Structures are given as C-alpha cells and as structure tokens.
Amino acid sequence: MSYQSEDESKIIVALDYSNIQNALNLAKQLNPSLCKLKVGLELYISYGPSIIVELHSLGYKIFLDLKLHDIPNTVMKSCITAAELGVWMLNVHSSGGKNMMSKAMQAIIQGNYKTILLGVTVLTSMDNDELNEIGYSKNISEQVLNMAELCYKSKLNGVVCSAQESKSIKNKFASNFICVCPGIRNADDKINDQKRVMTPALAAKNGADYIVVGRPITNSSDPLESLINIKKEFDESS
Numbered sequence: 001m002s003y004q005s006e007d008e009s010k011i012i013v014a015l016d017y018s019n020i021q022n023a024l025n026l027a028k029q030l031n032p033s034l035c036k037l038k039v040g041l042e043l044y045i046s047y048g049p050s051i052i053v054e055l056h057s058l059g060y061k062i063f064l065d066l067k068l069h070d071i072p073n074t075v076m077k078s079c080i081t082a083a084e085l086g087v088w089m090l091n092v093h094s095s096g097g098k099n100m101m102s103k104a105m106q107a108i109i110q111g112n113y114k115t116i117l118l119g120v121t122v123l124t125s126m127d128n129d130e131l132n133e134i135g136y137s138k139n140i141s142e143q144v145l146n147m148a149e150l151c152y153k154s155k156l157n158g159v160v161c162s163a164q165e166s167k168s169i170k171n172k173f174a175s176n177f178i179c180v181c182p183g184i185r186n187a188d189d190k191i192n193d194q195k196r197v198m199t200p201a202l203a204a205k206n207g208a209d210y211i212v213v214g215r216p217i218t219n220s221s222d223p224l225e226s227l228i229n230i231k232k233e234f235d236e237s238s
C-alpha cells in the first residue's frame with residue numbers, strides 16, 4: 001500500500017508549544033498545502049484530543065508524536081485510540097520491542113485505519129556517549145539499523161531517524177520503508193539540543209521521505225517564509 005502521494009508536502013512543522021493560542025497562531029500563518037503539523041507531548045499534555053480536532057478543522061494532516069513506550073497491550077490500545085482521532089501519522093518507541101510494535105501495527109491494520117505507524121530508532125538528540133551511558137554497546141549507526149530492523153520485522157510503515165541514517169536504512173530494508181527525519185538545520189541555524197543534524201537539501205539527497213522542522217520555523221521572525229524556503233530546498237534536492 002502506498003501512503004505517500006507525489007505532490008503532497010514532505011515538510012512536517014513541529015508545533016512545540018504548551019500554549020494553544022501560540023500553536024493556533026502558527027497554524028493559521030502557515031498553510032496545509034505547504035506542510036503537515038506535528039503535535040508532540042507538550043501540546044498534547046496541555047490540550048489533549050481537542051487540539052487535534054482544532055487543527056483538523058484548519059485542514060491539516062497531523063503527526064501525533066507521542067513516542068509510545070509501554071507494555072504491548074497498553075501501547076496497542078493507545079494506538080487504536082489515536083487512530084480513532086484520525087491522525088495521519090503516529091509513533092511508538094522501538095525500544096519497547098518487537099512484540100509491542102507488532103501488536104500495535106496489527107491493531108491498526110485490523111481496524112482498517114489509515115494512520116501511518118512509525119518506530120523511533122534513536123533520538124536525534126543523542127550521540128554515542130549518551131547511547132553508551134544508557135547501556136547500549138553499539139555505536140549510533142549500528143544501533144539505529146538494529147532498531148530499524150525490529151521496526152521492519154514488526155511490519156511498521158517506517159521509522160523516525162536522523163537524515164544521517166536514512167540512506168543506509170533505505171538501502172538495507174526497502175525504498176518504501178518511510179524515513180521521517182527530525183534534526184533539520186541550515187548551516188547558520190542554532191543546533192540547540194540536537195546532535196545528529198542535517199540540512200534540508202542533504203536530508204532529501206539521503207532519502208528522507210519527510211523532514212520534521214521545529215525551531216528553525218517556530219522561532220523565525222517570518223515562519224511562512226522560512227517554511228517556503230525549507231520546502232523549496234528540500235523539493236529541489238529530492
């Protein structure tokens with residue numbers, strides 16, 4: 001099944017706000033034909049499903065980025081609840097294991113939901129030192145491939161990874177295994193807490209299907225102009 005259409009926007013703007021007015025102001029400045037929106041923990045914990053309803057009414061497709069990580073039964077039921085909200089994309093943490101991910105995916109398929117389910121491989125804010133500190137002995141690229149393999153074997157639709165890893169994931173698994181890549185920065189942008197960053201152009205060249213962009217747009221003095229520039233750079237290199 002194909003989840004992507006050729007002319008849809010591949011840019012997902014991270015609405016990382018805890019204030020609904022700030023989130024809606026940004027959504028109204030942008031345009032659903034130019035981007036999708038990502039609702040993460042901060043906004044969802046503050047406003048719950050009502051924020052999804054509001055953003056849907058503005059015409060946006062929503063990536064609900066809750067990075068679910070719990071026992072299989074809890075994650076499976078939470079995925080169904082999220083799919084019932086009509087979200088376009090949803091994710092679980094691959095470190096929850098194959099059993100958890102398979103059950104979540106089966107529930108989405110059996111319920112005939114259209115929601116794309118992804119597994120987070122290794123957070124783009126982590127480097128090798130941090131990974132080793134939490135007890136993983138592999139380096140980042142090996143660990144990402146290992147987690148991507150678990151996601152692939154669990155029949156998820158794809159992964160969240162850095163664009164530094166998307167090419168090897170596509171090569172190892174399948175070209176239609178979706179890679180959604182946060183940690184996007186231009187050369188003159190602040191990196192903030194991200195570690196494994198890439199520019200929109202290089203992300204596109206490395207096979208990213210979608211890029212997630214937060215602060216380079218949300219902190220911009222002209223978010224719409226920043227979005228248009230990032231989209232142009234990504235599309236021209238795809």
Ligand code: C5P
Nearest residue numbers: 014040122123124160182212213214215
């Ligand atoms: O502001 P910035 O562009 O760094 O935002 C990146 C967004 O992508 C944040 O909302 C963050 O939660 C999310 N994300 C990430 N790394 C992952 C998964 C999601 O940075 N592995």
